[in-house]
Amino acid sequence: MLGKTEPSKPSPMKRFNLSLRGLRPLIPLLGLALSACGDKPPPPAAAAAPPVTVAQPVKRTVTDWDEFTGRFEAVEEVQVRARVGGFVNSVEFRDGAIVHAGDLLYVIDSRPFEAVAEQADGQLSDARAKAELAKRDLDRGLSLVQTSAVSEQVVDQRRQALQAAHAAETIAEGALKAAKLNIEFTHVIAPITGRASRHLVSAGNLVQGSEGSSTLLTSIVSLDPIYIYFDVDEATYQRNSRLWFEGKRPSSRDTPNPVQVTLTGETKPSHEGKMDFIDNRLDVSTATLRSRAVIPNQDLSILPGQFARVRLIGSSPYEALLVPDAAIATDQSRKIVFVVKEDNTVEAKPVVLGPLDEGLRVVREGLKAEDRVIVDGLQRARVGAKVTPQTAKAPAGGKS
Structure with missing residues (x-):
């Protein structure tokens, strides 16, 4: 019985020729695609210069102020004690009330x-x-x-x-x-006008007089005016002394220099006063000079023990250039501002800063009055790159 013969397989060369024969219709399309890939894409359009807001520095007369942390204390404070011993018959004041000199506080038998x-x-x-x-x-x-x-x-x-x-x-x-x-x-009266504390002895209790350990009955603190004490560092004291010798600033020892007080939670000074006292020596442990100002407190809103920020006049009036604080950048240890030159390119200028004055920062060195300072859009400015400057209507935080 004769077996079946298997069909012979084509050789590798023959298979390759057959493959080329199937691709011939696609060769012209492939050539067009390759020629298209060789062409360069058109260049993108140049980006427009980023917009920034510019303003010239504000020029006006300013006065430097030194700022310290202070604490209020009463001008007068009295501990009311029994001067004779005996039983307390009655308490004649309300806790925490305002009492006047001569008011009856306690009655002792x-x-x-x-x-x-x-x-x-x-x-x-x-x-x-x-x-x-x-x-x-x-x-x-x-x-x-x-x-x-x-x-x-x-x-x-x-x-x-x-x-x-x-x-x-x-x-x-x-x-x-x-x-x-x-x-x-036996009639205990208020020695000063002020706000009384709570009564510490109730009616019916026995108190000791001055012949022994006298009993504390209450305390009274005056409120208007009120003192604020603060400590001046040695460097500020030396600078102010030098200004006094040069005739540029009156000494607070001889002149009631003005002070401004900002209470806790406030953003600007709400009370004004004048210097009243400077100690005769620096504290050896802190190298600070204890100072005091007296503040009117007609509404009795300030209490002894409160903290506040005290601004003390630190110079005579002078002409200065000022810019918004937002226009100032930091470059490592330097403070810089970005200005726009005549060709609308950005330039960085190092500056020496002074204190804040009515929301604007004093620039002591590094700026000219005609400079166009970038006050908004600093993140879009690059040194040497062009920008599109737009003039601000008024400097933020200040007055023209």
């Missing part, structure tokens, strides 16, 4: 002191009677000694008795005054 006063009054009357009797005896002795009815020794004895009677009378008068003072002290 005065009956024991009234009894002592009556006793002292009786002793004074007795002493006066004895002094009157001694005077009469002396007058009689002086008459009798003329006729030698009594000796000079008797007259001297009667004169000494009169002097002793006058001394006893003086002692009795002093005892009566002391007794009356104790009666007066």
